[in-house]
Amino acid sequence: MAKDVLCEVNSCKYWANGNKCNASSIYVVSHHGSNQARNSEETDCKTFEPKA
Numbered sequence: 001m002a003k004d005v006l007c008e009v010n011s012c013k014y015w016a017n018g019n020k021c022n023a024s025s026i027y028v029v030s031h032h033g034s035n036q037a038r039n040s041e042e043t044d045c046k047t048f049e050p051k052a
């Protein structure tokens, strides 16, 4: 289980100073078919929500 999530996406409402993520959990998805990401560019945080 990931204990600390560092994130640079400061347009997300869960983002906090110091590149911290305040979400209680995050869901990471694959862009590539059948969940077979081949590199980090093919994954993304689905928990992202834009700041209001």
Ligand code: SF4
Binding pocket: 005, 006, 007, 008, 009, 012, 013, 014, 015, 016, 020, 021, 022, 023, 026, 045, 046, 047, 048, 049
């Ligand atoms: S929810 Fe995802 S995009 Fe938003 S701060 Fe956390 S890790 Fe980053």
